[in-house]
Amino acid sequence: MLNMLEAAAEQMVVHRDFQAAFDTCDRSLQSLCGPEAEDSRSAEFKAGFCTIGIQALAELNQWPGVLPWVLQQYELQEKIPAKIMQMCILLYSKVGEPAVMQEAARVWLHCPSNSKASGFGTVAELHLLHVLVPLGRTDEARELIVGEVGGRAFTEDQRRTALDVVDEREQQNLEPPLNPGGSPNSAHSVSNKGAVIHKLKAMLRFLYKKLFMTGSGSFSLQRIFLAAVLLYMLLLRMDPALPSSFLWISKLLELLKQMWSTMVAPYYHSLTQSKALFTQNLVEG
Structure with a gap:
């Protein structure tokens, strides 16, 4: 099972052969069926194969089949x-x-x-x-x-x-919806943004x-x-070239500023005050 899991990961990451990676996971999961699959080690392998299989299906644009495939392996939600x-x-x-x-x-x-x-x-x-x-x-x-x-x-x-x-x-x-006098498509676009x-x-x-x-x-x-x-x-x-991305980035910058104020700014302010006091004492001395 470990060799199969490593093979599936290699097909997925190195060779980018998503179909082969999914097929490897699917075959391995079939061999894990049965009472012996209830132990913790087998459960770990099962979760590993499902993880790679989900990624492979997503890359293959077969995402509608992800949840049914997972339920096929675990039976109950x-x-x-x-x-x-x-x-x-x-x-x-x-x-x-x-x-x-x-x-x-x-x-x-x-x-x-x-x-x-x-x-x-x-x-x-x-x-x-x-x-x-x-x-x-x-x-x-x-x-x-x-x-x-x-x-x-x-x-x-x-x-x-x-x-x-x-x-x-x-x-x-x-x-209320924005720009009620505009076209339906325009109003829908503004509402979505x-x-x-x-x-x-x-x-x-x-x-x-x-x-x-x-x-x-x-x-x-x-x-x-x-x-x-x-x-x-x-x-x-997200494509940063899109105009709609600017507001997203500005909100992220706002978050980073808040993080700076919380984690770094107090120590930086204290260090600046200490440096100014040291300079003043040096000049007066």
């Missing part, structure tokens, strides 16, 4: 590993079909055994930001935040921040507060991974 669920949510959000994951993520989050999984909180965050909020499911989003799932997935500060995100989305839905920018501000605010204002003082690998994924989706998958 609630048995899907947290990392695989996270990948599926991000994939279907990226292709503009977040509704595909709405029911699967809901079932997964409400399964009691999944609440102990290390990636439970991340699945809840992605479900909120990439499924419920984009779909305008504000009532379901609030229920997720303040309910039993939110109590296990979020801290008190995170719940307040998440509720702010949902409130902003609901307020946006109630706002406003929705994208509004969603970006909410996501950046949520990410900033989560990483720097939770008071935990530690940066877990899980949080760093989530931050890297979000920034990757915002930057590397």
Whole structure:
């Protein structure tokens, strides 16, 4: 199994033969079926093959078949590993079909055994930001935040921040359409741009507060991974030559300025004062 997993990874990354990588994963998963596949080692191999298989299907532009293929391997939605669920949510959000994951993520989050999984909180965050909020499911989003799932997935500060995100989305839905006298296509385009920018501000605010204002003082690998994924989706998958990208970049710069003020500016200000005082004493002496 280890050799097969390495072969699939090589086909995927080195040779970029996505079909061969998927075929290798699919054959290997078939050989993992049976009672012997329930042990932890086999479960790790299974998750590894699914991870590469999902990436291969996405590269082949066969993303509609990702969730059915994953369910073929795990049979039930609630048995899907947290990392695989996270990948599926991000994939279907990226292709503009977040509704595909709405029911699967809901079932997964409400399964009691999944609440102990290390990636439970991340699945809840992605479900909120990439499924419920984009779909305008504000009532379901609030229920997720303040309910039993939110109590296990979020801290008190995170719940307040998440509720702010949902409130902003609901307020946006109630706002009248811009440029009512314009053409329908123009109004739709302006509305879409406003929705994208509004969603970006909410996501950046949520990410900033989560990483720097939770008071935990530690940066877990899980949080760093989530931050890297979000920034990757915002930057590397965006054409900076497009005029619509300027506002995205300006919001990111605003976030970086906030990070500077929080982490570096106090120490820089203190150092500047100390240097000025030393200079003054030297001159007076």
